[in-house]
Amino acid sequence: MSAQPAVRNSHSHDVDLKPAEGTVQPVSKYIEKFREFLSSKGLRMTRERSAVVEEIFSSHEHFDADQLERRMAQRRDARVSRSTVYRCLGQLQEAGLIRKVARQDDREIFEHDYGYPQHDHLICGQCGRLIEFHNDAINDVLQEIAQQHGFRMEGHRLEVQGLCDDCCQPPESRPKKLNLL
Amino acid sequence: MSAQPAVRNSHSHDVDLKPAEGTVQPVSKYIEKFREFLSSKGLRMTRERSAVVEEIFSSHEHFDADQLERRMAQRRDARVSRSTVYRCLGQLQEAGLIRKVARQDDREIFEHDYGYPQHDHLICGQCGRLIEFHNDAINDVLQEIAQQHGFRMEGHRLEVQGLCDDCCQPPESRPKKLNLL
DNA sequence: TTAACTGCAAACGTTTTGCAGGCGG
DNA sequence: CCGCCTGCAAAACGTTTGCAGTTAA
Numbered sequence: 001m002s003a004q005p006a007v008r009n010s011h012s013h014d015v016d017l018k019p020a021e022g023t024v025q026p027v028s029k030y031i032e033k034f035r036e037f038l039s040s041k042g043l044r045m046t047r048e049r050s051a052v053v054e055e056i057f058s059s060h061e062h063f064d065a066d067q068l069e070r071r072m073a074q075r076r077d078a079r080v081s082r083s084t085v086y087r088c089l090g091q092l093q094e095a096g097l098i099r100k101v102a103r104q105d106d107r108e109i110f111e112h113d114y115g116y117p118q119h120d121h122l123i124c125g126q127c128g129r130l131i132e133f134h135n136d137a138i139n140d141v142l143q144e145i146a147q148q149h150g151f152r153m154e155g156h157r158l159e160v161q162g163l164c165d166d167c168c169q170p171p172e173s174r175p176k177k178l179n180l181l
Numbered sequence: 182m183s184a185q186p187a188v189r190n191s192h193s194h195d196v197d198l199k200p201a202e203g204t205v206q207p208v209s210k211y212i213e214k215f216r217e218f219l220s221s222k223g224l225r226m227t228r229e230r231s232a233v234v235e236e237i238f239s240s241h242e243h244f245d246a247d248q249l250e251r252r253m254a255q256r257r258d259a260r261v262s263r264s265t266v267y268r269c270l271g272q273l274q275e276a277g278l279i280r281k282v283a284r285q286d287d288r289e290i291f292e293h294d295y296g297y298p299q300h301d302h303l304i305c306g307q308c309g310r311l312i313e314f315h316n317d318a319i320n321d322v323l324q325e326i327a328q329q330h331g332f333r334m335e336g337h338r339l340e341v342q343g344l345c346d347d348c349c350q351p352p353e354s355r356p357k358k359l360n361l362l
Numbered sequence: 363t364t365a366a367c368t369g370c371a372a373a374c375g376t377t378t379t380g381c382a383g384g385c386g387g
Numbered sequence: 388c389c390g391c392c393t394g395c396a397a398a399a400c401g402t403t404t405g406c407a408g409t410t411a412a
Contacts, residue, residue, distance in 0.1 A: 044366060044411055065401075081369045086402060103284065106377085106401065122332045133326050141318050142341055149312055150346035151303045158339045160323055165331035225386055225391060246377080262394045267377060287376070287402090 030057045030097060033114060037095035051078040052088045056098065057112065062130050064107040065089060102159050104128055120158040126167035211238045211278060214295060218276035232259040233269045237279065238293065243311055245288040246270060283340050285309055301339040307348035 031053050035045045055071050056063070063071075065085055072080040080088075089110065092098045099113040102123060109130070120138070122131040138158065146153040212234050216226045236252050237244070244252075246266055253261040261269075270291065273279045280294040283304060290311070299320065303312040319339070327334040 042366085046367065046411070048368070079369090083370080083403080084368060087368095108401090122327060122330055122334075124332075125335070131330055131332065133330065135322055135326060137322050138319060141316055141322075145314050145316060146303060146341065146343065149303060149314065150349065151305075151312065151341070152344040152349050153303075153341055154306070154343040156339065156341045158337065160327065160332070160334055160337040162327065162335040163333040168331070168333050223391085227386075227392065229393070260394090264378080264395080265393065268392090289376090 027054045027057045030114065034092065034095055034097060037097075038091070043091075047078045048080045048084050049088055049091075051075060052080060052085065053092070053097070056092070056110075060112060060116075062101065062109050062111045064104075064109050066107065068110075101157070102130065120160070122160045122162065122164070124164035124167055125161055126163055129164050129166075131164065208235045208238045211295065215273065215276055215278060218278075219272070224272075228259045229261045229265050230269055230272075232256060233261060233266065234273070234278070237273070237291075241293060241297075243282060243290050243292045245285075245290050247288065249291075280336075282338070283311065301341070303341045303343065303345070305345035305348055306342055307344055310345050310347075312345065 031045070031050050034049065034053050038045055038049070052068070052072065055068065055075065065082075068089070069080075069082050069085045072078075072085060089098070093100070093110075095114075097112070097114045098110045100108045101111045102109045102121060104123070105128075117134055118139070119132045119134040122133065123129075124131075139156075142153060142156055145151075212226070212231050215230065215234050219226055219230070233249070233253065236249065236256065246263075249270070250261075250263050250266045253259075253266060270279070274281070274291075276295075278293070278295045279291045281289045282292045283290045283302060285304075298315055300313045300315040301319070303314065304310075305312075320337075323334060323337055326332075
């Protein structure tokens with residue numbers, strides 16, 4: 001589709017983890033994965049669904065339903081309604097392609113899940129920035145704790161609240177809310 | 182239809198951590214703390230507000246706004262409207278007396294924060310049970326990670342998803358759903 | 363063909379808010 | 388007395404759903 005600018009994303013959202021390997025995976029990989037899932041459920045791949053997957057995996061940004069809807073509105077190949085966006089988000093979660101990662105301003109924030117290393121987030125309460133990090137120790141500790149409680153751990157969600165580097169600066173030089181990705 | 186397991190959130194939650202010490206703190210301690218906060222903001226302590234604090238700290242259960250509203254309805258000293266419950270919940274969070282701890286069935290779940298040791302939760306996706314645990318290592322790791330990113334950590338929220346002991350059992354021996362209320 | 367899909371709009375459930383009257387300090 | 392506080396009802400919010408026409412397989 002779009003000529004691959006190897007660029008991450010336009011806006012300044014640091015992604016401190018790199019993609020699984022050096023290069024950006026072709027979007028078709030995810031579409032195929034989704035098609036498999038759909039087919040296993042007796043569902044169909046449609047123009048709308050593949051367009052949504054394409055949009056979501058065209059960059060590694062965090063996003064919410066509203067942002068995705070707006071991004072879809074700008075595409076030429078398929079206009080996708082809000083309902084379909086929401087329905088698709090649910091299915092993509094079921095399929096393991098994306099996951100809810102945090103909650104900001106009363107909205108669920110999603111991110112890529114499939115083919116991306118497990119990680120957690122530092123969330124800036126001032127500017128809303130999400131900083132990814134990965135740490136094996138946390139998983140190990142959780143695994144151990146779960147075991148002690150006879151709990152079968154399936155996953156976790158860890159949000160670290162605080163202030164990012166920029167927002168720690170004195171108020172005068174502090175950037176305004178840049179909540180939109 | 183949600184893809185979530187169709188389970189209500191249980192009202193009776195196991196608390197695997199004990200209160201700070203053996204005895205239950207007098208509720209007045211919390212009311213006093215709240216009064217301080219209010220006063221520092223030029224706000225007032227009212228019959229409704231103290232009743233809410235009293236209700237919340239009369240037991241160490243997790244709760245959501247709806248449950249709290251119902252509990253308030255049964256009190257003799259003050260009828261408290263839903264609006265006031267919500268407004269009060271917000272202020273109690275600001276005051277550091279309670280905090281949101283998870284999200285279940287589209288509702289925020291709250292718990293005591295002030296005077297209670299820092300901890301996290303195992304959340305059973307089957308029966309909704311919240312199991313508290315405490316582990317210093319996690320905080321240490323997070324503190325270190327935050328520092329590496331120039332992030333000023335203020336707190337965190339860690340939800341471990343999975344299945345609790347009971348719900349791991351084979352269906353035959355599985356206890357009936359913890360019922361609500 | 364036919365069952366799943368879509369957009370639309372209306373419905374939903376939780377939380378927030380505008381308002382007029384009440385009350386704490 | 389001032390201005391914060393309350394309950395009420397209605398609004399707002401993200402999200403879900405019923406429906407009738409559309410489309411993938």
